[in-house]
Amino acid sequence: MKWSDKAWDAIRPIYADILAMPFISELSNGSLPLEKFQFYMRQDAFYLEEFGRVLAFIGAKSTDNQQALDYFEFGRNALIVEKALHENYFKEFGLDPEDDNKIEPVCHHYVHFLKSVAAFEPIEVAMAATLPCFWIYKEVGDHIVSIASGDQNPYSKWIDTYSGEDFAEGVNKAKNYVDQISEQTTATNREKMRQVFITASRLEYHFWQAAYEKSMW
Numbered sequence: 436m437k438w439s440d441k442a443w444d445a446i447r448p449i450y451a452d453i454l455a456m457p458f459i460s461e462l463s464n465g466s467l468p469l470e471k472f473q474f475y476m477r478q479d480a481f482y483l484e485e486f487g488r489v490l491a492f493i494g495a496k497s498t499d500n501q502q503a504l505d506y507f508e509f510g511r512n513a514l515i516v517e518k519a520l521h522e523n524y525f526k527e528f529g530l531d532p533e534d535d536n537k538i539e540p541v542c543h544h545y546v547h548f549l550k551s552v553a554a555f556e557p558i559e560v561a562m563a564a565t566l567p568c569f570w571i572y573k574e575v576g577d578h579i580v581s582i583a584s585g586d587q588n589p590y591s592k593w594i595d596t597y598s599g600e601d602f603a604e605g606v607n608k609a610k611n612y613v614d615q616i617s618e619q620t621t622a623t624n625r626e627k628m629r630q631v632f633i634t635a636s637r638l639e640y641h642f643w644q645a646a647y648e649k650s651m652w
Contacts (some may be wrong), residue, residue, distance in 0.1 A: 438609045438617035442563070442629055443570075445475035446636040449572065453640050454578055458647040463579045465588035468629060469528060472590065475646035476524050478542040482642070485546035487513035489553045490565060498560045501613075504611055524592070539639040540652055545638040552631055563628035566613055567635040572597045573606040 443450075453459060460474075461467035487510040494506030525531070538546075553561040576597030588594065596602065617625055644650075 437614045438625065438628070439566070439570075442566075442632045445629060445633055446567070449633070449636045450574065452494050453571065453575065453643065456640070456643055456647070458643040459575060459579070462590050462593075463481060463582050463588075465590060466592075467590065471647050471649065472599075473530055473606060474649045476528070476642070477536045478539055478642070478646065480518065481536075482546055483513045484543050485550065486565070487511070489546075489549045489561070492553050493558060493565065495555075496561070505612070506609060509609065512605065513526055514594055533590045537652075538644065540650060541638070545642060548634065548638065549555045556622070556627065556631070558625055559613070559618055559620045559624055560627045560631055562616060564615050564631040564635050566609055567632060567639050569606045569609045570635050571636060571639050573603055576602070 440461060458467065458471065462472075479532040490506050490508075490513060491510035494503040494510065497506060549561075549564055552564045554566075576599075579594050581596045613628070617628060620628075
């Protein structure tokens with residue numbers, strides 16, 4: 436069994452909790468209150484800026500040139516492509532990019548967790564910590580598409596982004612890299628990889644929950 440398969444088995448209860456969240460079910464049918472989605476978008480913009488830098492840092496640590504290029508590209512996508520989507524959403528949903536927004540507790544915790552892992556742990560552990568953001572979003576996107584209310588859903592652009600083929604290709608590439616590097620490391624580091632994968636998955640849950648509850652300092 437691949438490392439990624441074992442890691443996913445470890446977070447199945449967390450993923451089940453994510454699918455059952457009011458944020459996800461209401462996003463799926465388009466009934467999610469606007470202010471909750473606005474909160475999510477503001478925090479996700481903060482998150483993507485830091486996530487992109489973490490991915491680029493992983494690329495810089497890689498000794499494999501193709502792997503480095505791919506992680507640079509992952510980082511570029513987080514900083515440019517998805518940020519552009521969010522800027523469109525800011526206009527569509529009445530958010531002003533110039534507003535005095537600030538990073539709230541769960542987003543703050545998540546990005547600093549990723550940055551500390553990337554800085555102080557081996558590259559394979561850092562790669563495992565970033566994988567849930569790719570993988571869970573892909574799975575949630577596919578789930579929402581299977582139950583979504585259709586084109587009239589005001590959040591259809593978000594849904595399409597994370598259920599699209601381009602995003603799926605990036606997810607598979609990231610999974611393959613993590614599986615490959617897991618075979619080259621020690622049992623101790625593989626366990627570290629598993630633990631950070633679980634922690635990041637929990638933070639994905641709490642990120643959405645914080646948006647639903649509008650949790651602030």
